[in-house]
Amino acid sequence: MSNGLSAIAIAAVKDVSVLFLPVLPFALLFGVMVVESGVPQILGWSSSVIMFGGAAQMTLITLIGEGAAISAAVTTTLIVTARHILYSVSLAPRFQGQPGWFRWVGPYILIDQVFALTQVKELSDDADFRRYYLAAGFMFWGLWVAFTGLGIVLAPVIPDTLGIDIATPLLFLGLLLMGIKRRCQVVTALVSGGAALVLAGMDNQLGLIVAVLIALTVATFNESRVS
Amino acid sequence: MSVFGGILVAGIGAYLMRASFILLLSGVVFPVRVVRILDHVGPAVMAALVATTLTGKDGQLEAGLIECVTLTVMAVVTLWQRDLLSGLLVALVVFFVGNAIL
Numbered sequence: 001m002s003n004g005l006s007a008i009a010i011a012a013v014k015d016v017s018v019l020f021l022p023v024l025p026f027a028l029l030f031g032v033m034v035v036e037s038g039v040p041q042i043l044g045w046s047s048s049v050i051m052f053g054g055a056a057q058m059t060l061i062t063l064i065g066e067g068a069a070i071s072a073a074v075t076t077t078l079i080v081t082a083r084h085i086l087y088s089v090s091l092a093p094r095f096q097g098q099p100g101w102f103r104w105v106g107p108y109i110l111i112d113q114v115f116a117l118t119q120v121k122e123l124s125d126d127a128d129f130r131r132y133y134l135a136a137g138f139m140f141w142g143l144w145v146a147f148t149g150l151g152i153v154l155a156p157v158i159p160d161t162l163g164i165d166i167a168t169p170l171l172f173l174g175l176l177l178m179g180i181k182r183r184c185q186v187v188t189a190l191v192s193g194g195a196a197l198v199l200a201g202m203d204n205q206l207g208l209i210v211a212v213l214i215a216l217t218v219a220t221f222n223e224s225r226v227s
Numbered sequence: 228m229s230v231f232g233g234i235l236v237a238g239i240g241a242y243l244m245r246a247s248f249i250l251l252l253s254g255v256v257f258p259v260r261v262v263r264i265l266d267h268v269g270p271a272v273m274a275a276l277v278a279t280t281l282t283g284k285d286g287q288l289e290a291g292l293i294e295c296v297t298l299t300v301m302a303v304v305t306l307w308q309r310d311l312l313s314g315l316l317v318a319l320v321v322f323f324v325g326n327a328i329l
Contacts, residue, residue, distance in 0.1 A: 018312045022315070043231055046231070050234050051237055051241050056237065064233065071228055074233045078240045078244075081240065081244055085245075087272070088247050088249050090269065107246035107250075115269070167319070168280045170301050170314075172277045175273050177305050178305065184267075185266065188271050192270070192275045197278045199286075200279060200288075211271075216268065219264055219267035220264050
């Protein structure tokens with residue numbers, strides 16, 4: 001059954017507020033990175049609107065700043081972004097009952113945190129899912145665009161490191177734990193995490209993709225055993 | 228290619244990756260078994276992201292004792308309270324106190 005629009009919006013605002021806390025220093029540091037890279041500031045900031053993906057933006061701006069060919073920087077950035085294909089596969093069934101416009105608009109805001117929220121939040125009604133997804137996604141987008149811009153403006157007074165790098169793995173760990181609903185998903189998470197540690201030395205975060213694919217192979221085997 | 232061209236191509240590429248299967252599979256009926264397997268994508272990606280964010284550029288583990296304790300506290304509090312914010316706040320307090328003491 002569909003919940004009220006305001007209740008859904010309030011839930012999205014509450015959830016995004018928590019999720020954005022660890023991202024905030026990351027957004028400010030991206031601003032510093034843009035200034036230090038020598039890329040025109042308005043162009044660097046425009047990547048927040050056009051790309052909307054922290055790790056991908058940092059990769060692109062860093063490589064361009066280091067003097068890499070733009071085509072090479074873009075290729076590397078797309079490899080870093082490749083995990084979003086997995087989000088697209090995973091959410092495809094959830095988007096099937098949705099209106100066509102939402103299937104086109106929704107993917108623009110499909111980042112790590114928004115994907116994780118869809119895994120954690122129990123929303124069986126299609127309209128509720130759509131409202132929550134859009135409210136959470138565009139609130140995250142607005143905060144990201146605003147704080148990366150603020151990071152550029154305040155770059156001279158922001159230190160190169162804020163000393164709270166631990167916030168990002170904490171966030172993902174919390175989302176992982178909140179999103180696990182079945183015992184066999186624990187096995188998948190352990191396999192994926194272990195493989196990602198072993199393969200962490202691969203270039204352009206390719207180890208992450210390979211680790212996830214290994215874990216999904218194990219998951220397929222486990223699911224076929226269960227059924 | 229200009230810098231703006233690069234940002235534009237990267238943005239379009241990112242969008243196409245995010246939209247690819249959502250748009251391509253919009254008319255496909257998923258068997259229950261496939262949906263159950265897709266339920267594993269979230270835990271697999273989140274676990275890999277935790278591991279990746281704990282390692283350096285060359286793949287070396289950068290988490291020390293304080294980071295490991297902080298992650299453990301995060302896990303225990305989040306599972307106990309079933310609340311992300313509580314876990315995050317308690318873990319960050321442990322992290323800052325741990326860094327101040329050691």
